[in-house]
Amino acid sequence: MASPATPEKVSDVFRLGIDVGGTNTDAVILDAADQVVASAKSPTTADVTTGIVNALQAVLTASQLPSTAIRYAMLGTTHCTNAIVTRRGLSSVGVIRLGAPATRAVEPLITWPADLRQMVCPQAFILHGGHEYNGEPLATLDPREIRAAAQQLKGRVRAVAVTGVFSPVNSEHELRARDILQEELGDDMPVSLSGEIGSVSLLERENATVLNAALIAVARTAIEGFEQAIRQLHIPATLFLGQNDGSLMSVDYALRYPIFTIASGPANSIRGAAYLSQLRDAIVIDIGGTTTDIGILQKGFPRESALAVEIGGVRTNFRMPDLVSIGLGGGSRVHQTDEIRVGPDSVGYRLTEEAKVFGGQQLTATDLAVATGRIQLGDPGQVQALPKRVVEAGLAYISRSLEDNIDRMKLSANPVPVVAVGGGSILFPEQLRGVSMIIRPPHYEVANAIGVAIAQVSGTIDRVFALDTMSRAQALAEAERLARGRACVAGADAASVELLDLEEIPLAYLPGNAVRIKAKAAGTLKL
Amino acid sequence: MNLLDHDALEEIALGATVLGTGGGGDPTLGKLMAQQAVARHGPVQLLPLDQVPDDGWIIPTAMMGAPTVLVEKIPSGTEVLDAFKMLERRLQCRAVATVSAEAGGVNSMIPMVVAATLGLPLVDADGMGRAFPEIQMVTPTLHGVSATPMAIADEKGNQVLLETPDNFWTERLARAVTIQMGCSACIALYAMQGATAKKALVPSTISLAREIGHTLLTCREQKRDPIAALTALLHGRQLCEGKITDVRRRTERGFARGELDIIGTGQDAGTPYKISFQNENLVFWRDGQPEVTVPDLITIVDEQTGLPITTEALKYGLRVIVLGIPCHPQWRTPGGLALAGPRYFGYEIEYIPLGNDE
Numbered sequence: 001m002a003s004p005a006t007p008e009k010v011s012d013v014f015r016l017g018i019d020v021g022g023t024n025t026d027a028v029i030l031d032a033a034d035q036v037v038a039s040a041k042s043p044t045t046a047d048v049t050t051g052i053v054n055a056l057q058a059v060l061t062a063s064q065l066p067s068t069a070i071r072y073a074m075l076g077t078t079h080c081t082n083a084i085v086t087r088r089g090l091s092s093v094g095v096i097r098l099g100a101p102a103t104r105a106v107e108p109l110i111t112w113p114a115d116l117r118q119m120v121c122p123q124a125f126i127l128h129g130g131h132e133y134n135g136e137p138l139a140t141l142d143p144r145e146i147r148a149a150a151q152q153l154k155g156r157v158r159a160v161a162v163t164g165v166f167s168p169v170n171s172e173h174e175l176r177a178r179d180i181l182q183e184e185l186g187d188d189m190p191v192s193l194s195g196e197i198g199s200v201s202l203l204e205r206e207n208a209t210v211l212n213a214a215l216i217a218v219a220r221t222a223i224e225g226f227e228q229a230i231r232q233l234h235i236p237a238t239l240f241l242g243q244n245d246g247s248l249m250s251v252d253y254a255l256r257y258p259i260f261t262i263a264s265g266p267a268n269s270i271r272g273a274a275y276l277s278q279l280r281d282a283i284v285i286d287i288g289g290t291t292t293d294i295g296i297l298q299k300g301f302p303r304e305s306a307l308a309v310e311i312g313g314v315r316t317n318f319r320m321p322d323l324v325s326i327g328l329g330g331g332s333r334v335h336q337t338d339e340i341r342v343g344p345d346s347v348g349y350r351l352t353e354e355a356k357v358f359g360g361q362q363l364t365a366t367d368l369a370v371a372t373g374r375i376q377l378g379d380p381g382q383v384q385a386l387p388k389r390v391v392e393a394g395l396a397y398i399s400r401s402l403e404d405n406i407d408r409m410k411l412s413a414n415p416v417p418v419v420a421v422g423g424g425s426i427l428f429p430e431q432l433r434g435v436s437m438i439i440r441p442p443h444y445e446v447a448n449a450i451g452v453a454i455a456q457v458s459g460t461i462d463r464v465f466a467l468d469t470m471s472r473a474q475a476l477a478e479a480e481r482l483a484r485g486r487a488c489v490a491g492a493d494a495a496s497v498e499l500l501d502l503e504e505i506p507l508a509y510l511p512g513n514a515v516r517i518k519a520k521a522a523g524t525l526k527l
Numbered sequence: 528m529n530l531l532d533h534d535a536l537e538e539i540a541l542g543a544t545v546l547g548t549g550g551g552g553d554p555t556l557g558k559l560m561a562q563q564a565v566a567r568h569g570p571v572q573l574l575p576l577d578q579v580p581d582d583g584w585i586i587p588t589a590m591m592g593a594p595t596v597l598v599e600k601i602p603s604g605t606e607v608l609d610a611f612k613m614l615e616r617r618l619q620c621r622a623v624a625t626v627s628a629e630a631g632g633v634n635s636m637i638p639m640v641v642a643a644t645l646g647l648p649l650v651d652a653d654g655m656g657r658a659f660p661e662i663q664m665v666t667p668t669l670h671g672v673s674a675t676p677m678a679i680a681d682e683k684g685n686q687v688l689l690e691t692p693d694n695f696w697t698e699r700l701a702r703a704v705t706i707q708m709g710c711s712a713c714i715a716l717y718a719m720q721g722a723t724a725k726k727a728l729v730p731s732t733i734s735l736a737r738e739i740g741h742t743l744l745t746c747r748e749q750k751r752d753p754i755a756a757l758t759a760l761l762h763g764r765q766l767c768e769g770k771i772t773d774v775r776r777r778t779e780r781g782f783a784r785g786e787l788d789i790i791g792t793g794q795d796a797g798t799p800y801k802i803s804f805q806n807e808n809l810v811f812w813r814d815g816q817p818e819v820t821v822p823d824l825i826t827i828v829d830e831q832t833g834l835p836i837t838t839e840a841l842k843y844g845l846r847v848i849v850l851g852i853p854c855h856p857q858w859r860t861p862g863g864l865a866l867a868g869p870r871y872f873g874y875e876i877e878y879i880p881l882g883n884d885e
Contacts, residue, residue, distance in 0.1 A: 099600070099601070100603075101603045101605070101682050101683070102602060102603050102682035102683075103600070104601075104602075104603045104605075105560040105563060105601055105602045105603060105604030105640065106556065106560055106563055107563065110559065110562075110563065111559065132600070132709040132710075133599070133600070134709075138600065138682075138683070138709070139683070165600050165601075166599055166600065200595065200598075201598045202599045202600070202601055307840070407844050408844040408845070409844065410843060411843055412843060413772055413773075413843075
């Protein structure tokens with residue numbers, strides 16, 4: 001599927017956005033004014049990279065642009081998620097926790113599925129170090145212990161993950177540990193530090209940090225594959241990767257924090273929906289072939305989940321978009337038992353063979369939509385004989401399911417605007433309870449690829465600040481400074497960086513001398 | 528002999544969350560500690576309260592401080608043993624068992640570490656039958672049992688022994704020590720002999736927690752209604768069914784205080800309900816009138832799964848069922864209500880005993 005290009009004038013700079021989804025890999029080319037020049041969809045392949053190259057070639061052909069016009073390529077990919085779920089390509093990681101004598105009551109990775117733990121972690125150490133909640137040392141860091149651990153890990157691991165107690169309050173021990181480890185294992189040994197990845201709650205942050213370290217080689221292979229593909233097509237573009245808060249990161253940054261690519265697809269959809277609808281606060285519903293993702297657009301970015309998120313059976317606490325996924329899509333099967341139900345099973349990518357309107361035998365959600373005349377697709381004659389009762393009950397089921405889940409995601413009872421995107425959003429009803437308006441913007445079917453192409457570069461910080469030595473105002477200012485700094489490190493133009501969010505979270509059961517602050521800053525790409 | 532293994536701990540942790548009535552700290556971290564101890568030292572023997580020898584000493588153990596800190600600065604696993612042994616030395620006794628001071632929340636699990644590691648039985652009882660925020664709020668206080676001598680130990684090797692004139696002073700000084708130790712410490716306190724324990728403790732609460740957990744997990748497996756099973760098991764009743772429409776939180780003096788609004792659905796359609804909480808759920812209001820109050824238990828569970836929802840996880844849109852569970856009769860005495868009734872928590876309302884009939 002590719003739409004022809006109608007560029008009014010060929011501007012100098014074009015951007016390519018690619019988003020890898022579970023079913024399709026979508027690609028768009030935008031001009032300098034962020035207008036869509038061409039879009040294409042291609043099936044996602046098992047190796048991911050082939051599907052990316054196919055979509056890339058299709059969109060380039062459709063755009064009729066010379067490949068040299070593409071200067072920036074933004075990739076939102078599922079390589080890392082797939083690697084964890086399928087247990088393929090993960091590196092062995094040396095796991096070092098700084099906290100002894102504390103923390104010994106629960107050893108690293110004991111909650112992991114056994115197969116994943118054996119694959120990733122040949123050896124774990126609990127060494128002296130770490131901090132108290134107020135940033136004071138918990139125990140003295142002993143460089144000899146770290147050197148001894150490094151010698152045991154030498155030749156057995158491709159990355160190291162370091163997790164210090166209360167490193168989100170004080171990163172000193174983690175930073176020193178990294179220096180020592182690289183002295184022993186070489187400067188090119190990747191060392192992931194937990195304070196840069198997750199928030200308070202040691203086990204979940206440690207899990208996220210170990211996964212991050214295990215993914216570095218996966219990310220490198222994916223990025224090299226993509227760079228090779230764009231070189232073969234003579235595209236002189238600089239590459240950026242989409243991260244799961246709906247912003248971009250440079251290749252260098254992505255190689256240090258590959259875990260932030262996880263769930264970048266839904267985040268890209270939300271950002272794309274924001275751009276296409278010109279809304280900053282809304283509920284975004286991305287209906288695909290098999291599933292529907294419901295997320296929240298808050299101040300122009302995806303809302304973060306407040307709870308621990310499981311990835312491949314591992315509980316983590318790094319930032320993730322707040323999403324609910326339901327088994328509802330264009331290919332969902334309609335079940336005609338005593339009560340009409342739609343999904344959660346789906347014909348998936350076989351929609352164009354199995355759905356009734358395409359001459360197949362399976363009644364799907366798409367057939368219901370065609371039967372109402374709401375959309376024109378395939379052969380409507382195939383669904384004319386469908387009892388009205390079945391069509392109405394099926395569509396009512398879909399509406400109820402959407403209404404119920406929208407209501408679960410809302411923050412209050414007030415009606416909210418909804419932006420419907422994704423290939424399956426033809427299923428979306430004209431109106432829903434609890435919804436103020438429903439917007440299906442142009443190019444809704446490739447909102448995710450648009451979202452990554454137009455994304456900004458962001459920096460976030462989520463840390464606990466001890467108020468023994470600084471005031472609340474100083475802590476807030478420090479959080480802002482750190483978030484802005486991280487945005488610049490990730491590739492933002494310093495002059496354009498704006499503070500988007502500054503949130504103070506009181507810590508329950510703690511005396512009032514510590515506060516958790518989350519800050520987020522974003523700016524345009526440094527070109 | 529009743530042995531608690533890895534899977535039993537899973538069930539008890541879930542049941543302890545129900546008894547935690549929204550607070551008490553998430554038992555998950557404690558469960559992982561207990562499971563590691565059981566993996567190394569073998570299962571824990573659960574000893575019925577009436578089988579504790581009258582002259583045998585039992586020493587309750589617990590964690591004190593901020594659950595937020597506990598999940599970050601995980602214990603070493605030896606500090607709780609240090610506290611336990613310090614009290615043994617002070618009392619010049621060898622304890623025959625340990626016991627939970629608080630069966631609701633994380634402190635259902637900490638004594639398991641002691642029992643597994645030292646090879647001692649765990650008494651099937653606790654000092655509350657639920658969760659409460661302060662040291663003196665235990666049934667032994669009603670029987671004149673002193674919290675002190677009390678041992679407090681941290682992972683760094685600090686050990687403090689407290690002797691205080693009453694259990695309110697114990698709370699005050701122990702809190703100060705815990706903060707200095709880094710806001711999380713392990714404690715041993717309320718040491719008592721079997722004869723006293725049989726009167727002063729709430730019996731069978733650990734096996735009750737296990738039954739609750741087992742019931743919820745079995746209902747999930749067999750797709751049975753968990754709510755009916757829970758109310759029957761706990762002699763409680765369903766207070767309402769509805770949707771959370773607002774959660775208002777504020778942090779005061781280290782407590783997560785607030786209210787949540789529920790609008791009734793199903794058979795309760797349209798009725799407004801409110802729950803006031805301070806870590807734990809304290810008062811349930813129907814249409815502006817108090818209906819159930821602390822020390823009775825008010826637990827919020829997921830409408831579908833019956834799984835308990837903690838105070839931190841409350842949010843708009845959740846479909847919930849609120850359960851009322853009668854507290855142990857000791858809490859319904861004038862002394863019990865003075866210690867942990869609605870007025871102690873600042874609500875100018877009378878305690879309304881929860882019956883199990885509609």
